[in-house]
């Protein structure tokens with residue numbers, strides 16, 4: 001099940017090679033010496049039915065620290081969206097563990113505890129429109145995601161979120177299907193921010209948008225990353241799934257490249273150009289800057 005405010009959607013193990021950079025060094029993604037906010041160990045997820053099963057993630061080890069912005073890059077089908085679903089505790093891996101904060105193994109705790117973990121994440125899906133309930137106006141989509149306390153004064157909470165993402169208040173009563181692609185994505189960002197998340201996970205948040213709309217959405221996400229809301233943004237993390245290395249360079253501190261469901265590279269943005277052949281292949285496969 002998706003979190004409140006999202007339509008449920010299906011989602012779903014793989015061959016591969018070794019990683020460039022830090023994924024073999026499990027402490028490399030953790031800054032400041034503390035425990036990472038999110039840790040995956042040996043995560044494998046297969047998707048599909050009985051006839052055709054696809055190994056979408058295979059033996060993934062990954063740490064994400066509070067305060068980091070991590071871009072997940074890779075070719076189409078490399079497992080980026082699958083990883084996003086696993087990291088947020090929405091999709092269960094067939095094997096491996098996911099630790100989030102003080103919960104050592106998210107899939108071994110009771111569902112109630114898992115829901116508490118999921119509430120730490122704001123999720124911006126790849127295709128916002130299909131994640132909206134078509135019966136709801138844009139404001140209601142965001143209101144539905146509010147935590148119980150904020151729901152007491154939902155109207156002003158939603159208005160504040162609309163303002164934050166640069167959406168005119170009159171758009172609250174419009175159905176998302178009648179909004180532009182960029183406006184819809186910003187409704188999706190507002191919905192993700194409604195939970196005041198510790199981790200914002202954005203899956204190709206600008207796909208299908210023109211350059212101006214892309215900039216607006218990226219700016220809104222960047223502001224959340226830097227400013228936070230009512231809390232120290234140093235406690236927060238952003239995971240940005242993208243096939244576009246230009247966006248990764250612009251937004252992230254660190255880049256994780258997936259290849260056939262495995263972590264092929266885990267490097268700082270500064271090392272993006274010196275990451276060795278595996279990473280170079282991925283860089284060359286991405287759109288030109």
Ligand SMILES: Nc1ncnc2c1ncn2[C@@H]1O[C@H](COP(=O)(O)OP(=O)(O)OP(=O)(O)O)[C@@H](O)[C@H]1O
Pocket residue numbers: 010011012047048049054055056074075076077078079080081082083243
């Ligand atoms: N519902 C599904 N049923 C069967 N296979 C699936 C399903 N969803 C994804 N897959 C397969 O799992 C693999 C990983 O898919 P995933 O969506 O995670 O890749 P991705 O890197 O996010 O791709 P893209 O950049 O195109 O969004 C791919 O081989 C894909 O075809």
